[in-house]
Amino acid sequence: MFYLYFHCAGPGEILIDRDGSEVLDLIEARDRALSLARILVEGAYGTRDFTDWHVYVSDEDDEEMLLIPFADVMPTIH
Template sequence: MTHVYFHCSNRSEVLVDRRGAVVDDLAEARDHATRVVRSLTMVRSLEDWRCWVLHVNDDLGEELFLVPFAFVLGKPH
């Protein structure tokens, strides 16, 4: 089990995940990352989430992988 953090950023803002989550492996971290992106983008707002990126870091601050929001959201309709 590994404690990972899911920070989000765009060119002008950073949303820092201070709680993180305990995951068994990278696949579980990826699934959790997708849920984080979906939960943030479900809130009605004027924010263009497609330019945001989710950074998955371990408890030492090392970046494990990135998830561009556009990858999860797909192309606009």
């Protein structure tokens, strides 16, 4: 079990996760980070550019565990 924080950051802006979440492993942490990015992108679709944003997943000592780019959940045009 890990206790991790899921901060979101982009050019000139940081959304700090002050509460954190308990996850079983880094796979669950990655899934949670992708879900968070997806929620933010879908909630602001067309009104905000998340191209350079990422989810910074860290432990209680602020050690980086994962860095997930929002690009992983951005819609693509085929």
